[in-house]
Amino acid sequence: MQKSAKYLTMASERYKDLLVLNNMFSIFFVFTLCFAVSMHSQAAPIEHLNEGQIIVTDQSSFTQKKAGKSAFQQVIVKLNGDPSVLENVEVKRAATNFEQYLVSSTFVQNGDKLIYQAEFNEQKIVGLLRAENLNVWGKRRPSGLFWLAIEDDVNKSKSLVTQSSSSQYLDLIQQSTYDRGIELLMPIGDLTDSMNVTALDVWGLYSSSIFNKSIRYGTNYVVGARVGIVFDDFSASEKLQLSYFITNGQTIETNEIVGDTISGLITKFVNEYAAYLASVYSIGTSETGMIYSVTLHISNVNTLAKYRKVLDILTSLTVTQKVELKAQSKDVASFTLTSNVPVQRLKTILKLEQNLREPEYQRVDSAVVIDYEWRGN
Incomplete structure (x- = not known):
């Protein structure tokens, strides 16, 4: 039995309405996401500098003691900017007696991960750093945009890690930047991004072009990095390497890092990036x-x-x-x-x-x- 023309017309119109609503929702979602990123990209205080998070396996007293010390050390590095601060004798003593600085602690279940989370007295820790003539890095820190291209070691194709990708490295980047108390946004990966910056652009580390085409994010710094296998002439062997640039449109820093895994290289890079920012923005006692x-x-x-x-x-x-x-x-x-x-x-x-x-x-x-x-x- 054939459906009437009237029924088909009504169904067609209803389908068009649903299609329009769907398109409107998609546009609204992208607009909202872009707006949120734009708002978030402005330099703003990092509020978790006095908080430490450590992944643990249980909630025993021994684990809590060990994780508490590690969380305290994490906060010390956040507030100073340089991991070598942990070698200071008084800082070592304070880490052993971290309870003197502890405000509160708790265990949080995040998916399949159990996390020990601790909050410390920031003012007291800053006092410790200043008493030892160590640098202090304030809450207001530069925002950064991170363009990361990874090469497949089999077919040699290059792909970008973006918010819309299903990359396994997104959580790692988020955790690594949290550990160092810095902000590093990942590109949305929408149509505008794909038209402005390609994986080959990032692979070529075209810093000026990438910086100019990242204006929409409004960050203080733009970072580009590529990860892939390169041939080392000195050792006559292949190695995994991450090459990067850091620029604010006026100055540029570049470097290469060698490692065994992509995850390890990304973590090393975040540490180098944080150290670079700290060298520019942290305040030494000699300056005060x-x-x-x-x-x-x-x-x-x-x-x-x-x-x-x-x-x-x-x-x-x-x-x-x-x-x-x-x-x-x-x-x-x-x-x-x-x-x-x-x-x-x-x-x-x-x-x-x-x-x-x-x-x-x-x-x-x-x-x-x-x-x-x-x-x-």
Whole structure:
């Protein structure tokens, strides 16, 4: 029995409606994901610096004691930026007696993994680092975008690790960056990404092109890395190698790492990346021996909400001793900021703030006055 034309027309129209709704949902999902990434990519405080997470096999007292020490060491490295800090005698002693710094601890079941999670007194640990003349790395840290291309060792095809891929390395990257207290986003892997950056672009480590085509993510740094088998002329044998670049559009760092597994290479890379950032942004005790005062003229601060956001940023800086609103003229708010680092060092730290833009011109009195424009809501 044939269906009537009227029934077929209604079914066709209903199918079209469902198709339109499905397309609208897909567009909305991609838009939401892109918006979320864009919002997340802004330099923001890393809030888990005083927390440590260690995978364990049981909840015994012995395991808790061992994991507690490891979690404390993890936090020490997060707050300092350099794993060699664990060789300090007083830090070793503190790790043995980590309970003195412990605020709370618990066991969390995450899938098939049992995790010991501990929270420590951050202020007390920072005091320990400063007492030992060791660097302290504040909560505001650069955001980064990580383009990673991996070559198949059989067919030599190259593929990108993205949020939309089913790569086994996504969880590893997330855990490794957590362990070091840094933010490293993975590309979404949508149509825009595939049109802008290909696996071959990343494999070629074309830093300038990749950086320029990653603007949509708004991160402070863009990182490109490739992993594959290379022939070592010196040993006349093949080896697994990760080659990478780190750039902020003005400077670039490159290096090569050799290892036995891709997972091991990725972990080594994250450690090198974190160490590089710490070398630029962590503050040494030798830098904090004097007090410096600078005036910040910030334009486009024309609402109370903007004023509060600017004030929150300035007061949250590790180097800040005191912040005061000196004057307000139309939309320009003038702050006096007292810090324990020179002005040039302060500028480097403030460059992490996406909403604060320093003009291209240089003031004659730039050693004591800095102009900025607020570009947020």
